[in-house]
Amino acid sequence: MAKKKKLTKAELEKVQGSVNLLxxxxxELGRMEVQKVMAVRQYEQAEAALTSVRSELEExxxxxxxxxxxxxxxxxxxx
Numbered sequence: 579m580a581k582k583k584k585l586t587k588a589e590l591e592k593v594q595g596s597v598n599l600l601x602x603x604x605x606e607l608g609r610m611e612v613q614k615v616m617a618v619r620q621y622e623q624a625e626a627a628l629t630s631v632r633s634e635l636e637e638x639x640x641x642x643x644x645x646x647x648x649x650x651x652x653x654x655x656x657x
Contacts, residue, residue: 585593635642642651 644651
């Protein structure tokens, strides 16, 4: 059986450092992807809530343009 050869300590540390860096980056990318999925879900929920509020207001006031600063609104012009 052939005798096993060994990397130098410096070479081994270089390889280990590179592998560890790649593993850390992959882990971070996974975390970021989970955060992205959660943010997309939150966005979809907020969008659904806004749609619900719009429907309620449209049912009460009809089709209107609302000034989001003052709360004043006016009927939309018919096209």
